[in-house]
Amino acid sequence: MKTVEIRNMNKRFGSTIALNNVSFEAYEGEILGLIGENGSGKSTATSIYAGMQKCDSGEMLFMGNPWNPSSMNDALKKGVGMIVQENGTVPGVSVAENIFLSESQRFKKGPFVDRKRMINEAQTALNQIGADHISASQVTAMLDFQDRKLIEIAKVMANNPKVLVVDETTTALSQKGRDIIYAIMEKMKKENGTVIFISHDLDEIMHVCDRLTVLRDGSIITTFNKAEFDEDAIKTSMIGRELSGSYYRDDYGDPAGEEVVLKAENLCHTNQLDHFSFELHKGEILGIGGLSHCGMHTLGKVLFAAEKCESGEFSVHGKKVNTIAEAMKMQMGYVAKDRDTESLNTEASIKDNIAIAGLDKFAVSGFLILPGNEKKYVQKQIDGLSIKCTGADQYVSALSGGNKQKVAFGKWLGRESEILILDCPTRGVDIGVKQAMYQLMYRMRQEGKSILLISEEMAELIGMSDRILVMKDGALKKELFRSKELSEADVIQYMI
Ligand SMILES: Nc1ncnc2c1ncn2[C@@H]1O[C@H](COP(=O)(O)OP(=O)(O)OP(=O)(O)O)[C@@H](O)[C@H]1O
Ligand SMILES: [Mg+2]
Numbered sequence: 001m002k003t004v005e006i007r008n009m010n011k012r013f014g015s016t017i018a019l020n021n022v023s024f025e026a027y028e029g030e031i032l033g034l035i036g037e038n039g040s041g042k043s044t045a046t047s048i049y050a051g052m053q054k055c056d057s058g059e060m061l062f063m064g065n066p067w068n069p070s071s072m073n074d075a076l077k078k079g080v081g082m083i084v085q086e087n088g089t090v091p092g093v094s095v096a097e098n099i100f101l102s103e104s105q106r107f108k109k110g111p112f113v114d115r116k117r118m119i120n121e122a123q124t125a126l127n128q129i130g131a132d133h134i135s136a137s138q139v140t141a142m143l144d145f146q147d148r149k150l151i152e153i154a155k156v157m158a159n160n161p162k163v164l165v166v167d168e169t170t171t172a173l174s175q176k177g178r179d180i181i182y183a184i185m186e187k188m189k190k191e192n193g194t195v196i197f198i199s200h201d202l203d204e205i206m207h208v209c210d211r212l213t214v215l216r217d218g219s220i221i222t223t224f225n226k227a228e229f230d231e232d233a234i235k236t237s238m239i240g241r242e243l244s245g246s247y248y249r250d251d252y253g254d255p256a257g258e259e260v261v262l263k264a265e266n267l268c269h270t271n272q273l274d275h276f277s278f279e280l281h282k283g284e285i286l287g288i289g290g291l292s293h294c295g296m297h298t299l300g301k302v303l304f305a306a307e308k309c310e311s312g313e314f315s316v317h318g319k320k321v322n323t324i325a326e327a328m329k330m331q332m333g334y335v336a337k338d339r340d341t342e343s344l345n346t347e348a349s350i351k352d353n354i355a356i357a358g359l360d361k362f363a364v365s366g367f368l369i370l371p372g373n374e375k376k377y378v379q380k381q382i383d384g385l386s387i388k389c390t391g392a393d394q395y396v397s398a399l400s401g402g403n404k405q406k407v408a409f410g411k412w413l414g415r416e417s418e419i420l421i422l423d424c425p426t427r428g429v430d431i432g433v434k435q436a437m438y439q440l441m442y443r444m445r446q447e448g449k450s451i452l453l454i455s456e457e458m459a460e461l462i463g464m465s466d467r468i469l470v471m472k473d474g475a476l477k478k479e480l481f482r483s484k485e486l487s488e489a490d491v492i493q494y495m496i
Contacts, residue, residue: 001028002064003163003194004049009058011044013398015390018044019055020218026163031185031195033209035202036238037430038402039388040215042198043085046165050082051075063162073102081156082165085198085401085428087340088152091141096122098140099155125158126150130180145338146177146292157184164188165196168401170204171427172337174292174456182208200402200430202231214238239432247435248463249442252484256284256466261450262419264303266312272298273309274474280419280450285441287465288454290495295474296454297337300423303327303452304334306342316419330419333412337423337454343408344396351378351392354411381410384440386433401428409437420444423454438464458488470494 004026011019019041026032034042048055051069060067062080069075072082089098096115099122100107107118122136131150140148149169156164166185170178185195185208199205205212206229214221214237221237224230235243262280267273272295280286288296301307303314305327313320316330327334336342344353355374378392385406389399396407405428412420422441426434441451441464455461461468470478470491478494480486 002026003028003062004196005059005061005064006045006049007059007061009045009048009060010056011041011048011053012056017218019048019058022058022215022218022220024213024220024223026194026196028192028194029189030210031189031197031208033205033212034196034198034215035200035205035212035234036215036221037432038406038428039400040238041218042215043167043400045215046082046167046196046198047084049075050080050165052082052084076156076159076161079162080165081159081161081163083149083152083156083167083169085167085169087145087148087338089140089148091139093140094119094136095126095134095138095140095143095151096136098151099125099136099158101155121158122154125154129154129157129184144292144297146173149173150177150180153181153184161188161193163194163196165198167198168200168428170199171201171457172424177292200428200434202234202431206231206234216240235431238430243432243435245435245439248438248460252482256445256450257282257448262303262314262316262452263318264312264314267299267302267309267314268311269295269298269302269307269309269474272474273302273312275312276471276474276476277312278469278476280452282450283445283448284466285445285451285453285464287461287468288452288471289456289458289461289468289491290471290477292456294471294495296471297423298474299471300334300336300421300452300454303421304332306334306336331415331417332419332421333415333417334421335408335412335423335425337427339405339408339427343411344404346397346404347395349393349395350382350387350389350399350407351375353396353407354378354381354414356411377414381407381414384413385410385436402430402433405429406433413440417449419450419452421452421454424456425453426457426460458491462486462488462491472496 002025007023009019009022022045036042047053049060051072051074096119100118104113107114119136126132126134126136131154134147134150166181170181188195197209210226212224259282260279261282265277267276290296302309305321305324321327321330340346355378387406388403396404409425426437453464466482468480469476472495
């Protein structure tokens, strides 16, 4: 039986045609993959179905009946839940309040809210998805990106949806988080529900999905059944041409320079960093891997002086760095994992986001900004990273998830930073652009720049790094060197 049916759906945003006559369906007991390049319309189509926004024209059915949810909450109550690509929690309130947002009526006790019952029920929802390490009474802002995602999942699953949309969630999660989602998806499938799964990780998608529908520029291109899954055929249908050249760098036996550009000694920070020391060399891509709470994301923040450590110190070219301004002066750049809150100002234009980091690059004699220079500088990044937008003045909030990520990357790229700290830089980016980003990173390395690549993707770490430091509980667990023989299992054994 068909659960989801979308017929001839159209959606425009100003001059952008986000959806062009889109039709597809999903059945009971299946996991349907939805893939396509950044900006192809995946989030738009699914979020309309989940009640987040309206289409301009088209028809939707749920279990064979007309479907027109008035809001996401309305859709969820009626059986369609979505885990959104962006951050879907409110930071300033408790975990329980996020889970039962807009349901406070349910917990009314006279004029008051029965907080105890609400917290209990929220904790049950968390425990049920296997996220019992999160306390329902905690303030959400204290939690990291992964745990905040798990709260959204608990909220959706507490409503027992018939249809679940998972939008590009897994690339932001560590293996533990991913396993939680996979388990939920399998369970839904077994119980005759439907999952619509969006991801840019082809291996993952081919592994978990039963069918695969491909979108390109707002149009449906084709649908593959599991038996027809073929990596090259899927890639070609996504980008409309064959993807040639290697994905990661393919050189071995070309060691980085000897010169130390960044040196960290005995960094300690709450329970995130435990006497962590390392050196980054000129022309080196240094990978940092570990489980999501191993401290590697904190390390990135500390090195850009975006967070203070309690003891220990680090220096760049022998000079101590205490503030972000000093870090930038030392030609450092930082792409944070949580791009929407830490790397970008989404309520500003692409131009302003990219230009801010590059000010000193196009300003004449340090302060005079020539609009022509600024424009050229920004356009270069838009073209280089094929950022899909209506122009440099478009607000970042209007971009698709992957295109936001490209802005965060372009911001530091254009500045020709000497040292780049990249925390999950290719998150949510499609395969074509991912390849381009890897090539850029390699070119920077060849130019003698240094990159600290913090990543939860083993293949990326192994494929790109000269050296990998594996972290566990805030400390250095193992140093591994670039080699053809290095396997994912070789790295993972030191993480757990
Ligand atoms: N609120 C908005 N205002 C203006 N344009 C928008 C808005 N939301 C989406 N768009 C545009 O619609 C198109 C489709 O975007 P959508 O977010 O659906 O892409 P996507 O396939 O989910 O991409 P990604 O893989 O990067 O997440 C893009 O060109 C995007 O810029
Ligand atoms: Mg999207």
